[in-house]
Amino acid sequence: MQIAAHPYPFPFNGQPGPLGPGLMILGCDQAQLTETGGAGHAALANVERLQTGFSTSGWPVVFGRRGVGDFADLTPVVRARNDLRTVDRILELSDPLARPAIRPHSATTFCHAADNAFIGSDLSHILKIGGVQVLVFCGLVTDGSVHATMREANDRGFECLLVTDASASTRPAFHDTIISLTAFGNGLFGCVASTDAVLAAMAKVA
Amino acid sequence: MSQVSGAQKIEASYPWPLCNTLSAPRTALIIIDMQRDFCAPGGWVDQLGEDIANLRAAVAPVARLMDAARKAGLWIVHTREGHRPDLVDLNPNKQWRTRQHGLGIGDQGAQGRILVRGQTGHDIVPECAPLDGEIIVDKPGKGGFFATGLERRLRARGIENLIVCGVTSDCCVQSTFRDAGELGFDPLLVVTATSAVDPDHHAGMMSILSAFGGRWGATADLDAAITGLKALD
Numbered sequence: 001m002q003i004a005a006h007p008y009p010f011p012f013n014g015q016p017g018p019l020g021p022g023l024m025i026l027g028c029d030q031a032q033l034t035e036t037g038g039a040g041h042a043a044l045a046n047v048e049r050l051q052t053g054f055s056t057s058g059w060p061v062v063f064g065r066r067g068v069g070d071f072a073d074l075t076p077v078v079r080a081r082n083d084l085r086t087v088d089r090i091l092e093l094s095d096p097l098a099r100p101a102i103r104p105h106s107a108t109t110f111c112h113a114a115d116n117a118f119i120g121s122d123l124s125h126i127l128k129i130g131g132v133q134v135l136v137f138c139g140l141v142t143d144g145s146v147h148a149t150m151r152e153a154n155d156r157g158f159e160c161l162l163v164t165d166a167s168a169s170t171r172p173a174f175h176d177t178i179i180s181l182t183a184f185g186n187g188l189f190g191c192v193a194s195t196d197a198v199l200a201a202m203a204k205v206a
Numbered sequence: 207m208s209q210v211s212g213a214q215k216i217e218a219s220y221p222w223p224l225c226n227t228l229s230a231p232r233t234a235l236i237i238i239d240m241q242r243d244f245c246a247p248g249g250w251v252d253q254l255g256e257d258i259a260n261l262r263a264a265v266a267p268v269a270r271l272m273d274a275a276r277k278a279g280l281w282i283v284h285t286r287e288g289h290r291p292d293l294v295d296l297n298p299n300k301q302w303r304t305r306q307h308g309l310g311i312g313d314q315g316a317q318g319r320i321l322v323r324g325q326t327g328h329d330i331v332p333e334c335a336p337l338d339g340e341i342i343v344d345k346p347g348k349g350g351f352f353a354t355g356l357e358r359r360l361r362a363r364g365i366e367n368l369i370v371c372g373v374t375s376d377c378c379v380q381s382t383f384r385d386a387g388e389l390g391f392d393p394l395l396v397v398t399a400t401s402a403v404d405p406d407h408h409a410g411m412m413s414i415l416s417a418f419g420g421r422w423g424a425t426a427d428l429d430a431a432i433t434g435l436k437a438l439d
Contacts, residue, residue: 011299013298013299077225077391080224081220084220115388116388151349151381152349154347154348155346157300173410174413177410180407180410181407181410184404184407186303186306186307187303
């Protein structure tokens with residue numbers, strides 16, 4: 001598989017992994033959709049395209065819902081900081097604003113309280129059992145869960161790609177900063193590519 | 207032992223620490239990756255032909271902050287990014303992408319093998335050298351908590367608050383800072399004691415970290431941090 005990505009054709013060794021690359025959809029709840037406005041709506045349309053493509057190819061799709069069962073699950077300082085947030089707040093999963101803004105189709109859904117979705121979740125276990133080695137990231141918000149989870153995945157040795165038009169931030173400048181430093185230095189955190197580039201590469205593999 | 211007033215805080219993006227008062231036993235200074243390979247002439251970044259002026263600019267502020275933290279009696283932790291000599295902890299894609307520059311991790315450079323433990327380039331610059339009793343955490347990734355004993359050692363000592371500085375602001379510093387906040391520590395990033403190769407990346411990352419009240423921790427400038435620490439002398 002080869003996706004026309006920047007700064008190099010992705011993945012680095014052309015190997016998508018035994019069961020195919022995994023699509024990691026993060027965020028995408030009602031609150032984040034509202035807070036990211038038009039950019040968020042546009043991103044979600046591309047998330048849907050990616051999800052359809054991965055499902056059709058029979059490749060793994062993982063959907064992360066950020067939130068807690070109860071605010072008592074947050075340590076006191078995390079809870080106090082969350083109370084200060086005017087935007088991008090961690091919600092209780094039962095809150096209507098925490099409901100997914102897209103349908104997860106056949107995705108494996110997991111919940112996480114931290115922007116780094118590996119913290120305190122079963123994400124690494126799911127990915128290991130699924131034999132996932134390559135991850136394609138999309139969702140909301142670019143500078144929050146998307147970047148933090150991708151950085152941790154990169155540290156863990158996953159080959160990672162950020163889909164630039166299938167992710168969005170509450171501030172366009174934040175989105176642009178993350179894309180730029182992701183690709184810096186021959187892919188500091190991984191590669192970046194458009195939804196069209198990902199789907200074009202998938203069509204060739206099919 | 208100094209008297210701690212009820213309102214003892216560092217002036218930051220929020221009065222820090224948020225849930226308790228500033229005290230040496232609960233606070234550590236963590237200095238990230240002030241290694242020759244990043245911020246010294248002849249190190250890896252320099253050998254790649256990148257301008258190290260911005261990274262070098264962090265050396266003096268970090269040294270001042272270390273001095274203030276030592277006088278205040280804080281626990282001091284230094285991190286180094288790098289790998290075992292046999293490279294068993296080096297992700298294949300990380301080795302591959304760094305080799306595309308022409309000089310990858312593990313390869314022989316002018317100051318020894320790049321980012322390999324025990325080599326000169328991997329070690330901390332003399333201006334920021336650890337003292338006896340301070341610890342060094344060697345890490346194979348960007349986040350200081352990934353595949354290290356850092357969290358365990360902080361918890362064992364009852365550390366709740368972390369003052370964070372070092373390089374690079376857009377990579378290992380922000381990764382460690384954010385994870386610290388999400389793991390339940392209260393981190394304070396001293397923005398003028400950190401820097402990146404690209405100043406736009408530095409500025410952009412500082413905006414992200416300080417937005418919306420500080421999603422993962424507090425930010426402050428060096429003078430505010432030193433003023434706060436002096437009260438603990």
